[in-house]
Amino acid sequence: MRTLLSFLLLALASVVAAISTSGNRLLVVLDDVADKATYSKFFADLAEREFKITYETPKSDSLNLFNLGERTYDHVLFLPVHTKGLGPNLTPMTLLDFVNAQGNILLALSANTTTPTSLVSLLSELDITLPTDRNSLVVDHFNYDITSAADSHHVLLLPAPKPVRAGIKDFFSEDAGSKLIAFPRGVGAVLGNGELLNPILRAPPTAYSYNPKEQAEVVDDLFAAGQQLSLVSTVQARNNARVTVVGSAEMLQDKWFDASVTKLDGKPVVQTFNREFAKRVSGWTFQEIGVLKVNWVEHHLEEEGAPNDSNPEMYRVKNNVSYTISLAEYAWDHWIGFNVPESDQVQLEFSMLSPFHRLNLKEESRRLAAVHYHTVFTIPDQHGIFNFKVNYKRPLLSNIEEKNTVSVRHMAHDEWPRSYAISGAWPWIAGIGATVSGFLGFVALWMYSAPVAAKKVTVKKTQ
């Protein structure tokens, strides 16, 4: 059954291969359609991944994110525009609705242009704060490219970002080697403390954000500095829609793809990692990597002699139950089994109001495009409506919240052990036997020994 299912999934996976898991209609919003030439390599990479790209300017009448209540695009990429507003088709409300309808947004900002108010208020809803001054940019006097920004120090050079802590999957620094990410003339954002927010690329500790026009002499009112400045930030909404804010649109341009940069310490010239990084950031945003799915969930009775039906709706207290969940992860163009990172666990909660069990699931078997996690446990001695719940939410991975409701009933009247099987009941059983036999004996005695004459006397007396 399970193998069959896996094959089916595999077949399905091969059909939809080579595109994002959430569709391939990509809208690019930019100032002038002609501008796309500067991003040609980036777009070529996207087109190679089978995205159907539509280019629109914000003012265009044909620009509509929704048609008859359905999304017209799966992903939107915003490149910097010079206008302050984005027009009636891209209000913050529309953008929010787009995210709520599982659309993904990649947002590239620039220090040269003002960020449109519509996007600012969208970001503020996401708890991402941009500097209030327009033209604020991030500088770092220790990590800049000495060839292109020898004086202004605004082309930051950063190593590919590693995961913040152990147990998080590494999407962005693999195969980076010694390559550096160039971050020219970018905007740094400050993130709130929400768990949906995740910085991918954080500024080095020596970086800070300032306004070169107003704060040229002295930075009196610092917006943010160091690691608090997030250069590339992500939001993954509860419905798994992804919003990524790239602080510098310029880093996506052709000239920074495969450019050569030099750090302050005069180390030899290195290649930029921008092209690969841009591919991974866009790939993550457009649901090509870091996407998890539950293939199936199966639970059944693990009792001897009990029917082995899958996913029954009702169990009994103290039943042994087995639970299996099959997880898969999408890797650019195909599904692979999802392996939990080391020092992390997929957990199953068996809960009613609060968890009665919280169990680590063990890897049971590994298939081509799925890994099965499994456990067996005993249902608590409490009847009620319980949930098998797998709540696996990790940074940069899509959320898994799998809830299967079952009722746990009490013991039926005929499921208790019989009285003679309980040794503690024997005295009482013996008592019943003694009473019955005693009564029968008494009756027999009475019947045979009743004196006829004496009986009449007693009858009179009672009356």
Added chain:
Amino acid sequence: MDQSVNDSEPLQQPAPPRGSTNHQITAIMSADSLERLAVAGKGDSTRTLLRVIILLLIAGAAISSRLFSVIRFESIIHEFDPWFNFRATKYLVANGFYKFWDWFDDRTWHPLGRVTGGTLYPGLMVTSGVIYHALRALSIPVDIRNVCVLLAPAFSGLTAYAAYLLTNEMTPSSSAGLLAAIFMGIAPGYISRSVAGSYDNEAIAIFLLVFTFYLWIKALKLGSMLWGALCALFYGYMVASWGGYAFITCLLPLHAFVLICMGRYSTRLYVSYTSWYALGTLASMQIPFVGFLPVKTSEHMPALGIFGFLQLLAFLDYVRSAIPSRQFQTFLWVFAGSVFGIGLTGLVIATSAGYIAPWGGRFYSLWDTGYAKIHIPIIASVSEHQPTAWPAFFFDLNMLIWLLPAGIYLCYQKLADEHVFVIVYALFGSYFAGVMVRLMLTLTPVVCVAAAIALSTILDTYLKAKSPIPEEHLVEEPTDGTSKKVSKPGLRASSKPYIGIYATFSKVTVAGAMTAYLLMFVAHCTWVTSNAYSSPSVVLASRMPDGSQHIIDDYREAYQWLRQNTKDDAKIMSWWDYGYQIGGMADRPTLVDNNTWNNTHIATVGKAMASREEVSYPIMRQHEVDYILVVFGGLLGYSGDDINKFLWMVRIAEGIWPDEVKEREFFTPRGEYRVDAGATDTMKNSLMYKMSYHNYNNLFPPGQAQDRVRGVRLPDDGGPVLNSIEEAFTSENWIIRIYKVKDLDNLGRDHASASAFERGQKKKKVIKKKGPRVLRVD
């Protein structure tokens, strides 16, 4: 039986010239005049036939007067509890008895569920299930709903018959039995719980109550083990049907105890009581819900105590016959004292050690009417647990209530064992009826019996056409007093001189007055039945300006909406009153319902209703609530709405969370419970208030919004704003309002700011640096 037939004087008399008896009979039923007309035939068989016909007609009257609700409205299950019984019956019919017995109901008390099969009295459902299957077997394809709707009227006919039997045991006059039957048939106190559609436990329980009493009296009179066993059988049926069985469990021992105290211990009493107690207790323990309660709780201890006491008495009786009387005196005192002492200490020890449960709260509230209000708001909040108002006695029993003392008096005059029973029953019944409204039901049978005894005596005395001749009567007297009285010459009552009525005028006056009373009684019963007790309360009736009836069907409209528009397992949170109806009519899981077994769970719902949204939302999330249902009567002036019940929610919640929910905060500083502009902030911010008045002022011109139940004008501030829930449905007359609980915000914002954004309010810049910067920690 035969004896009483012979003594029934009105029947023996030849037909009187004018309709003197006719008055009496028209009062009962016009059809009863047949009896008079046919009296020419004096034979036993004719009278038996007449009696059967009369009883059938009484049953007919009892049933048909209960059909008002079906005629006025429709064949529908009424009120709240009947909906559960109906649902359980459907389950029983669909799944069979064993499934029903082991029924775990996962659609109530979410997420706790309810072991329904083990926590209900199955008698009612099994009875209708048996009737249903029997009719099916006779190839009468009847709908189970109709069986349920008409069960109560059908049993009321049987109750009337049982009252007839019981009364016949009390008095030799068979007219008393017939009177008791018709009283029982149409007394509003009983009709209130047994109209068609009122498919509640009481529907069959009152019949069982009366019939068990009849069997008890029969067993006691005959000292028969067979009748005692029958009594136990029906007692078992009663236990299976209604929690009120405890009334029998306490009344029979009390009767026995009173008899013993009166020095009337006899082997008859011993045999009947012992056989009833032993078999009845065994029978009652077969009901899963009762289980070991009969040997564990204090309510059942009197029965056990009397059982033991009777054994002792029997033993003493034997000893007395065996040893000389002087030694016996000493023996008696020592023995009685030590047994009493040992028994009492044993009881105290067992209670304090926890083997015997102390008295339950419901029981305490029977003695101290203020007890529940202070300690157990959940019990006090039930309207039928309120103390009875005095007019209710007259409303429910009309003239019977003043015939009751007369009947009791007559019982004192004869004072046989069975009359002691009536006296004891009347005493306790009237006390309990005064404490709790619903216990009026248990009082009604004895009132009917006593009133019938009184009235039949009056009629028997005044309806004699012939004037009595004293000499003739002197001869008659011994037969009048029956055999038992002869043996007890000590009572003054039996040696009183016979007083007869000589003047025709007084005969006519009294008979005429009685006739008028009886006519008024019938009119009153009919009026009460048709106006007060026939409303299904699921459907409300109102009058249009032109006098025609207008049906307000908001409840069913809303339940139908739930049934059709929500997913099958959408959990509905509402106050517990509506739990059974939602389960029955909307077929959706509920958090709490009228089976108020879990006070904490109810308090949780109360807390969710009484708190601010920010507090309520996590509670609702935890309990997986999808929809909230509130009842709001402000638009229509429907006073039974949730705002009027709100204080009970607050009180019950306060009982569990005294720090978080405080009743005081719902009152203004001057101690008023207000919902208008003067309402307290706690009140205005409570979820219940917000849900009730959400969007309400849009119905009115600005500043004119008015609450017609509380008769106040609402503040003109745009009405309450809801963030974490949204309106899903409001019924035609706004009686039912259903709200959908929003999911968590997709972007992780709190609901207040999310809906502020949706309303177009810009987020306030959080750049203002007050205090230290909040840094993000990864």
